[in-house]
Each structure stands twice: as structure tokens, then as C-alpha cells.
Amino acid sequence: MKQVLHGHIIHAPELGRLEIIENGYMYVEDGRICGLGQSLDPLWRDAECCDYSDCLIMQAFCDMHLHAPQYPMLGMGMDLPLLDWLNTYTFKTESRFKDVDYARQVYRRLAQELIANGTTRVCAFSSLHLESTRVLMEEFERAGICGYVGKVNMDRNGSPELEERTEDSIRDTIAWLDGCDPDAHIKPILTPRFTPSCTDELMAELGSMAKARGLRVQSHLSENLSEIDWVGSLHPDCKQYWETYEKYGLFGPYTVMAHCVHSDARELAAIKRNQVVVAHCPDSNINLISGVAPIRHMLDEGIWVTLGSDIAGGAILPMMGVIAAAIRSSKVRRISEQWHVDFLTVAEGYYLGTSSGARYFGDKDGFASGNSLHAIVVDDRDQVDTGRLSVRERFERSIYRADAHDIKAVYSAGVRVKG
Ligand code: GUN
Numbered sequence: 237m238k239q240v241l242h243g244h245i246i247h248a249p250e251l252g253r254l255e256i257i258e259n260g261y262m263y264v265e266d267g268r269i270c271g272l273g274q275s276l277d278p279l280w281r282d283a284e285c286c287d288y289s290d291c292l293i294m295q296a297f298c299d300m301h302l303h304a305p306q307y308p309m310l311g312m313g314m315d316l317p318l319l320d321w322l323n324t325y326t327f328k329t330e331s332r333f334k335d336v337d338y339a340r341q342v343y344r345r346l347a348q349e350l351i352a353n354g355t356t357r358v359c360a361f362s363s364l365h366l367e368s369t370r371v372l373m374e375e376f377e378r379a380g381i382c383g384y385v386g387k388v389n390m391d392r393n394g395s396p397e398l399e400e401r402t403e404d405s406i407r408d409t410i411a412w413l414d415g416c417d418p419d420a421h422i423k424p425i426l427t428p429r430f431t432p433s434c435t436d437e438l439m440a441e442l443g444s445m446a447k448a449r450g451l452r453v454q455s456h457l458s459e460n461l462s463e464i465d466w467v468g469s470l471h472p473d474c475k476q477y478w479e480t481y482e483k484y485g486l487f488g489p490y491t492v493m494a495h496c497v498h499s500d501a502r503e504l505a506a507i508k509r510n511q512v513v514v515a516h517c518p519d520s521n522i523n524l525i526s527g528v529a530p531i532r533h534m535l536d537e538g539i540w541v542t543l544g545s546d547i548a549g550g551a552i553l554p555m556m557g558v559i560a561a562a563i564r565s566s567k568v569r570r571i572s573e574q575w576h577v578d579f580l581t582v583a584e585g586y587y588l589g590t591s592s593g594a595r596y597f598g599d600k601d602g603f604a605s606g607n608s609l610h611a612i613v614v615d616d617r618d619q620v621d622t623g624r625l626s627v628r629e630r631f632e633r634s635i636y637r638a639d640a641h642d643i644k645a646v647y648s649a650g651v652r653v654k655g
């Protein structure tokens with residue numbers, strides 16, 4: 237099927253550069269972008285035309301780190317640092333997902349809210365529960381979300397209501413992987429919660445599974461200073477946190493590590509060398525008093541940085557808000573580093589929240605030809621002064637101000653899933 241989308245096209249073909257095509261045309265065939273143009277190609281006159289005149293056609297967002305079973309605690313329990321926060325609020329909340337009906341109800345709402353806000357691709361943590369993880373994958377699939385979901389592994393340092401026995405964790409992970417539909421848009425990713433949650437035996441088993449089945453991995457790295465000390469005492473043979481993953485084959489290309497707030501030069505070099513992907517979660521890092529990640533430095537070093545909401549450490553689900561938080565956080569870093577480092581521009585924030593994540597799913601930057609169509613349409617025509625603003629100004633304002641209400645349509649993998 238051939239489609240043409242018409243409107244003001246704004247995309248991020250490289251870090252820091254926006255390309256804006258006012259009153260432009262996007263050509264799409266069978267869900268894939270074939271090209272962009274300033275005027276309507278006569279060969280496409282018969283295609284289905286989606287007319288979004290004077291609206292903004294932007295790239296849809298990738299949330300590269302979120303905890304689906306923490307959705308019920310969104311916006312609550314922000315008064316404790318990471319380890320106390322996990323023990324006081326988080327494990328209790330996640331333990332409720334033993335109940336599959338509850339999971340169904342919550343995950344359906346979460347999927348709807350993600351799509352309503354233009355997040356079409358994710359890397360998500362489920363809980364340790366096998367059945368509820370299947371439900372999460374089904375609900376994401378049904379809503380039109382693409383990406384990865386992981387059944388969490390945690391066989392130590394949980395709570396009485398949220399912990400697995402090692403053999404159950406392994407057995408359930410295998411059963412879950414074997415039951416996944418290889419043709420689905422939502423695929424499995426191995427998810428050891430973080431080093432303190434997994435015994436050496438479990439980590440070793442997950443590493444073998446990753447290798448044997450060619451699976452991707454996601455986890456947490458160097459988020460909080462107490463966590464880092466704890467990891468050091470659990471693995472005295474490892475000089476640094478990342479080595480506790482590498483030791484077991486869980487620190488390779490396409491491994492997503494959330495946070496990396498306190499990663500030093502040596503750890504950053506290992507991240508780069510191993511082609512690990514950083515999921516920067518700025519709102520979570522402030523809420524849990526973890527620190528301010530050196531994102532500008534990571535980018536300068538050529539590290540692959542993406543963005544995550546990290547709900548419910550993060551309290552902002554819409555990625556436009558997460559982009560704004562990343563920009564703000566980079567300015568805090570600039571202030572605290574005596575103005576020696578640059579902050580992120582809006583164009584850079586947009587790139588990190590869109591193109592940078594999209595690469596994880598096999599796309600090229602921006603609305604490149606060959607990419608699967610993931611786009612949103614923002615209608616800001618009822619906002620103050622829209623008629624007097626440039627498209628670039630309207631784009632900028634949308635990143636800071638638009639909400640689900642202003643997102644008139646959402647396309648995911650070529651299908652209109654909203655509007
Ligand atoms: N580290 C281990 N588990 C978690 C979690 O649920 N959230 C965050 N932010 N960090 C973690």
C-alpha cells in the first residue's frame with residue numbers, strides 16, 4: 237500500500253541537526269519510508285493521502301528503559317534513594333503482578349498511555365512473573381508498540397514476596413523464551429534486574445542463554461554510589477561494576493545499561509569498546525537523588541546514548557517530557573562543572589529520544605528511506621501565537637509543552653495506531 241503524509245516534517249538526521257521541510261511530503265510504501273519531498277511527486281498522486289496541513293510531522297519516540305509493573309506507583313514514593321526506594325515501595329508494587337488479571341488491567345492502560353504520547357518503541361522491564369510478562373507482551377502488541385520486553389530475573393536480595401529460587405528463575409525464563417512468537421513486534425530480552433539481585437549461578441546461566449539463543453540483554457549500571465559499593469563487596473574479584481556483567485557474557489553489543497551516572501573513564505571506555513548502549517534516565521536520576529549523568533562527555537566519547545523514562549523512578553512517561561528533562565539535567569551538569577561542558581540543545585535532545593533509540597531497532601537516523609514508519613502528528617494550531625511562529629519555534633515549544641492531547645495521530649511500524 238502506498239501512502240503520502242503531508243505536513244511540516246521535522247526530523248533528526250544526525251545528532252544536533254534538524255531537517256525541516258515545510259509543507260512537505262513523506263512517501264511510504266508498505267509501512268516503509270521511501271523518501272521526503274517538497275512537492276507532490278506525480279507518480280504518487282493515486283496513493284492514499286494523509287493530509288496534516290499546517291501540523292507538525294515528527295519522529296515517534298523510543299523509551300529505552302521503563303519498568304512496566306511500576307506504573308501503579310508513578311508519581312509516588314520519591315523520598316528515598318535507590319536501595320531504600322526498592323525495598324520500601326518498589327518490590328511491594330511489583331509483587332502485585334503475581335495476579336494476572338491485575339496485570340492485564342494495568343498493562344492495557346500503560347500501553348494506551350504510551351501510544352497516546354507517541355512512544356512506539358520500547359525496551360521494557362516486566363516483573364519476575366512469567367504469566368504477567370506474557371500479558372505485558374500481548375498488551376503492548378495489541379496497542380501497536382514495538383520493541384523488547386524482559387521477564388526480570390532476581391534470585392537474591394529481593395523481598396519475601398518478590399524473589400525467585402534460582403532454578404525457578406531459569407526454568408521460567410526458558411519457558412517464557414520458548415513461548416515467544418518470533419513474528420511478533422514485541423521480542424524478548426534477557427533482564428537480570430541488576431547485579432545485587434542475581435546470584436553468580438543465575439548470571440552464568442543467563443550469559444549462556446544469551447549466547448546460545450543470540451538474545452539481547454538489559455540491566456542497570458552505576459546508578460547510585462551505595463549500589464556501586466554493594467556490587468564491589470559482592471564481587472571482590474571485579475575492579476568495577478561493569479565487569480560483574482562482562483564476566484558472564486552480559487556486556488556485549490546491544491546490551492542496554494540504564495543510568496551509568498557514576499561511570500568513570502575506565503567504565504565508559506568498556507561501554508564503548510563493548511558497544512553497550514546507555515539508556516539515560518534524567519528524571520529518575522534526580523528523583524532518586526542518584527546524580528547527574530555526564531551525557532555530553534559520553535557523546536563526545538562516541539558512546540551510544542539513548543533516553544528512558546525509567547518509570548517509576550522517573551515520574552514522566554511522555555518522552556517529550558523526558559527529552560526536556562535530559563536537556564535540563566545537562567544544564568545542571570554544566571553549572572556544576574563550572575561552565576566547562578556544553579548543555580544539550582533541543583535538536584540534540586530530540587535526536588536522543590528518537591533516532592538514537594531507533595537505531596537499536598535497525599533504523600537509520602531521522603526519516604531515512606528504508607526506515608519503518610514511526611511518526612507522530614502534533615497539532616498546535618490552537619496554542620497562542622502559532623500563526624506567527626516559525627515551524628522550528630513550534631517544534632521547540634512542542635517538545636516542552638505538547639501533551640497527548642496535541643498528538644493528533646501516531647504511526648507505529650507503518651500502521652496508524654492513534655487518530
Ligand atoms: N536498580 C534495580 N532495580 C531498579 C529499578 O527498579 N529502578 C531503578 N531505577 N533502578 C533499579
Ligand code: FE
Binds near residue numbers: 301303456494546549
Ligand atoms: Fe530502572
